[in-house]
Amino acid sequence: MTYVVTDACIRCKYMDCVEVCPVDCFYEGENMLVINPSECIDCGVCEPECPAEAILPDTENGLEKWLELNRTYSEQWPNITTKGEAPADADAMKAETDKFDKYFSPNPGSGS
Ligand code: SF4
Numbered sequence: 001m002t003y004v005v006t007d008a009c010i011r012c013k014y015m016d017c018v019e020v021c022p023v024d025c026f027y028e029g030e031n032m033l034v035i036n037p038s039e040c041i042d043c044g045v046c047e048p049e050c051p052a053e054a055i056l057p058d059t060e061n062g063l064e065k066w067l068e069l070n071r072t073y074s075e076q077w078p079n080i081t082t083k084g085e086a087p088a089d090a091d092a093m094k095a096e097t098d099k100f101d102k103y104f105s106p107n108p109g110s111g112s
């Protein structure tokens, strides 16, 4: 199994998760992060740290799409290990749903 980043991260991107991951397996897109499923050691430390509750174990139902997205983009986006500044409207975006269809961007972030 692995943990995966899901819809709630999009345009929230608080980055609290990257500070606690013992194996530095987060990767940064323009407006969300993903986990590399091959590198994640399933420790679960990041899950309660996410203010948006975007991180879930892939054992939960219906996460196949997110597992695939995390795998795909962790191979394309740069690694991130240091918390940066969240988007100015991150708190407002936290209440939104179905953010993938509205806002997902395949563009890479800057990494750090
Ligand atoms: S803490 Fe949650 S919302 Fe923030 S970047 Fe990590 S996964 Fe995304």
Ligand code: SF4
Binding pocket: 003, 020, 021, 022, 023, 024, 025, 026, 035, 039, 040, 041, 042, 043, 044, 045, 046, 047
């Ligand atoms: S479960 Fe552990 S290893 Fe996997 S992404 Fe979260 S903190 Fe990193």
